[in-house]
Amino acid sequence: METLQIGRAKLTWLNGGVNFLDGGAMFGVVPKALWSKKYPYNDKNQIELRTDPILLQLDGKNYLIDSGIGKGKLTDKQLRNFGVLEESSIDNSLQELGLTVNDIDVMLMTHLHFDHACGLTKKAGDSYEPVFPNAKIYVSDIEWNEMQNPNIRSINTYWEMNWKPVQNQVESFQEELQVAEGLRMIHTGGHSDGHSILVFEDGDETFIHMADIMPTHAHQNKLWALAYDDYPVTSVHQKEKWMDYGYGKKAWYTFYHDAYYRAIRVDESGNRIDEVERERYEYK
Template identity: 60%
Template sequence: MEQFKAGELTFTWLNGGVTHMDGGAMFGVVPKPLWSKKYPVNDKNQIELRTDPILIQYKGKNLLIESGIGNGKLNEKQKRNYGVTEESSIESSLKQMNLSTEDIDMVLMTHLHFDHACGLTKWDGNELVPTFENAVIYTSAIEWDEMKNPNIRSQNTYWKENWEPITDHVRTFEEEVEVLPGIKMHHTGGHSNGHSIITIDHNGEHFIHMADIMPTHAHSNVLWVLAYDDYPMDSIRAKQKWIKEAVDKNAWFLFYHDAFYRALKWNEKYEVTEKVERETSI
């Protein structure tokens, strides 16, 4: 597991599983000769996308960003369609840190698509129960409402198995919420109507997790948005605002999906100046 520290903050990437999604869908209208120079693709036209939650330890609290794809939550057809070659082993990752799911205080969910939210619940015999039994789960009110009442498009990714067991754990917000001093969630829309990002300001250092409006380092171009985005112009506007502000602040960009970088900094030319790389990449 990769880990780095900044002041009182410790970031650790847990093993949340891996998917292989269609590269064309992940880069939308961008031609393959362009995006494939920045992110490798296999012979099935799939790109590797991790689903690794970020554990933040700060002020005696344990926070997770996202929850992974879970274990035993997908059938064989779903595994094939989403290119799942490895499911979550969150409990094993936590055990290596002398922690358990009971020690997680908060889970910050940028949105509730299956590849982010399947890890929120687990099987206990024939019953689905909360994975993080003591955690408060934060997500935007818009996202939570759509999760429970999906439309004809979103019903394929918002599953009742991922929300019904956690109803009593969820706390929603409108435009912004500060969950701990300096750690904020901001509603952006774009990828989904309720999509949010996370910013952290600590001792003069800045961090940003842009979730699925910039799922990998190869999506730094503001116009490179996903075919999966429900509101692509909202994604573009959010990227214009937040990427520039973060680069101007010399911020760390944190990734959940990237198969190569856990975190990085860019200069104004979008050249990587500092990085935390994944130990084992494709």
């Protein structure tokens, strides 16, 4: 497992699963001739995308950024349509670190699409129960409300089995939440109406987790928005804002979906000056 120390914060990427989605959908209106230079694709025009939660250990607490794609919850049709080759094995990842799901204090949910929220619950007989029973779950008000009352478009990704068992653990916020000293959760909208990012600052050290408004290193161009974005113009403006902010601080940008880089660090011009590569392996 890859790790990164940024000031007081230690980040460790867990195994949350992998899926393969259409490259065109992941890069929206950007021509393949451009995006294919930045990110590899297979013979089906699909790109590899991780769904790996980040364990953030800060001041004696264990935070988890998103929850993975889950295990044993998707139908055969969904596994096929979403290109899932590997489901979550969060238990195993935590065990390697001497932890269990009971040790997670807070879930930081950037949004609640199925590939981020399926790991919140697991099957228990004919129903579902929380995977992280002791954790508070932070998510924006807007996202939490839409999760419970999806519209005609979002009903395909906001599922009752992912929210109902954990509703008593949820603490929602409006524009911004001070999670801990130096750690903020900020509502941006864009990818979903309730989408949020994370910003951590400790002296001269900064990381920004842009979640799905910059899901991989190849989405660094501020104009490259996903076809999956509900509000792509908002994504563009928010990405520009937080890229400008981070560039000035030579910040690290961390990724949940990137199959090649866990994090990159940039200078004032946005040029990469450091990186954490993901260890590659063959899927069985």
